[in-house]
Amino acid sequence: MTTRDDVLAAAQRHLNVDARASMADLAGAAGISRATLHRHFASREELLHELGTRSIDRWEASLDAADARGAAASEDAVRIRACLDDLVARYLADSDDFGFALTDTYLLSAADLVERSDALVEREVALCAAAQAAGVLRADLPARWISHALYGLLVAARDALRVGDLPRRDLDALVLSTFLTGAQR
Template sequence: MADEETILAAATRHLNRDPGASMADLAKAIGISRATLHRHFATRETLLHHIAERALDRWERVQDEAEIDDAAASGDPARVAASLRALLRGFLPLIDEHGFALTVHLVAAYLAADVSALEERSERLEEREIALYAAAQRAGVLRADLPARWVSDALFGLLIGLRDGLARGDVAPRDIERLLFTTFFDGVGPQAAPGSEATS
């Protein structure tokens, strides 16, 4: 019998492809009976709430493991760069969840319960990252002519693009780290001085 973690992961993947999926649709996609799904989560709203909480938990864990707060406070270019790369690498296994983590305000449309705590937590986690991006700009790790919040938005877009590309089969799993790193750092990394060659 599928455990709760397996159900949440599978439901997240399916909802990314079909946001309007019913509990019956989700049970079929997961490979369990509707009754089993309802034993774990009485309603669709309860399931969505748990998915959002799980996404936020995993997002925060990646931030903590990348030590983004300490790196940002240090101002040390090498430490900031290492933390930023650890953050991006840590996001790769979370591609399915990241969309939920940053769009919990959309989950609110499906939930009768108050989700302000989820929204506040999502905003707090995003602000932690924006502080890292700003520190990376000051340290010369990222280009300084872009708003730090735009850097955050751009990374989110890349992660969603990878998620959708994987789902469509346009992107191979073995290529996602290379695609993320090259696209992100080529776009928001420090720019080469006029007349000089950009380095990889």
């Protein structure tokens, strides 16, 4: 039997390949009929919302696992820098599983997801500000912009991987290095 979890997992994989996938496409990807898919999820948005919730759960789990709050509170440059390194690697792994969610316009507009997302952004901004105070990151860039820039590089990494421009193996180092030191020689 195909469980709700199986359906979600198949839909998630498929959306990472084709972000515009219809309910018919997603049913096909899960190996079930449209009617069966609709018994699990009344609409595409309901299905997406569930995946969006999971992607935000994952984002929150990564901030927790990297102990972003503890690092920010520590005011310790070495610890903050290690936290940033860890976070970039975790975000890239999360993006392997939830890459489509980075730019899905429905998820970016669903009020409850936006509210959770905003709260997580605040944790990132606090970490960036702590990194600036500790001399790890440039103080002349707004902390909020640094958080946006990191997000932009995650989108770039997702796309570079998708079109086959980079091996996955190199991704963590490339993104971290570009984020920290830029492209200039």
